[in-house]
Structure formats: C-alpha cells, structure tokens
Amino acid sequence: MGKSAGGKADRGQAPGFVIQWHDATQRHFDMRLEVDGVLKSWAVPKGPSTDPSEKRLAIEVEDHDLDYADFEGVIPEGEYGAGTVMLWDRGGYRNLDSEHSVAEGLKRGLIEVWLDGEKIRGGYAFKRIEGGDKPQWLLIKMRDEAADARRDPVSTETHSVKSDRTLEEIRQQESPS
Numbered sequence: 001m002g003k004s005a006g007g008k009a010d011r012g013q014a015p016g017f018v019i020q021w022h023d024a025t026q027r028h029f030d031m032r033l034e035v036d037g038v039l040k041s042w043a044v045p046k047g048p049s050t051d052p053s054e055k056r057l058a059i060e061v062e063d064h065d066l067d068y069a070d071f072e073g074v075i076p077e078g079e080y081g082a083g084t085v086m087l088w089d090r091g092g093y094r095n096l097d098s099e100h101s102v103a104e105g106l107k108r109g110l111i112e113v114w115l116d117g118e119k120i121r122g123g124y125a126f127k128r129i130e131g132g133d134k135p136q137w138l139l140i141k142m143r144d145e146a147a148d149a150r151r152d153p154v155s156t157e158t159h160s161v162k163s164d165r166t167l168e169e170i171r172q173q174e175s176p177s
C-alpha cells in the first residue's frame, strides 16, 4: 500500500479528528481532536449537528492516546468506558483561528476548526460555558457551505467508517463469547 492509498496516509502531516459512537450506560458520541500529540476529547450526548441553529452540549473528558483514534470494538464490563464503540467518522481538520493555536483555544474556551470527515464537514465552533463538574462546551456548526439544516447524520448514518458495521453488529461480533 502506497502512502497515498487511504485517509490514514495523511496522518503526521495534518492533525486528525475522529468521532466514536459509544453505546455505554448512556449512548453518546465521543468527539476527539488531535492536538499536540494527544486526542483532546469531548462526550457529546446528541452528537454533532449540521444545523447552525442547534447547539450541542459537549462535556470535556480525559485525553486519549493517538492509538485510540482507530479503535472500534467492545470494552468489557467493569472497565472505563464499558460498552460498544463504533468509529463513526474520521478525517483531517484545520484551525480556522488565525490568531490562536487550538491548544490556546482550549485554554481560552473557544476553538474554531474545519472538519473534513466522511459524514461531518465544514466549520465547527467549540465554546466553553459555565457549569458542571467537568468543563462543558457547546459544539456549534458554523454558517458555511457545508451547513445543512435538513441533514441529521447522527440519526440517518448508522454505519462505521472503518468496517461499515452497525453498533449491533460490532457488539455481536466483538463481544467475548
């Protein structure tokens, strides 16, 4: 396989992002951005919207290792994050803020990035808000040509970008027997 064979070949040049669909105690989406060698992570209960008038709560959670960006499978009961994980979307991203790095944006509480995923594309803003035990943010689609209030990919696009499986298929095939 040559370096140009797939999306993963771009890693190391452009930072990447992934969105994992996580069927845990409460089903949610985990949004992860590669920043300075780790995956900065948010749990987004309703997942990202393509409609700029929708604000989606995004709860900042623990950083993950870059290796985890490719993970799909079943985390056994009793372990952190127990449940089924689907690699729902992935791609590269770029910083839209010409004055601040994404790492600075994390400290300031405002990040604006362009996402180039297979399901999720265009500008997205993360805005930190007050409240909660963990830092809470709003994830908002920016107004650009990729905005589309008629799409609802978290409801209509239910297959993995890695394996084309549904959550149920992953659970059945990956659970320890």
Ligand code: MN
Pocket (backbone or CB within 6 Å): 022, 024, 028, 029, 030, 043, 081
């Ligand atoms: Mn999760």
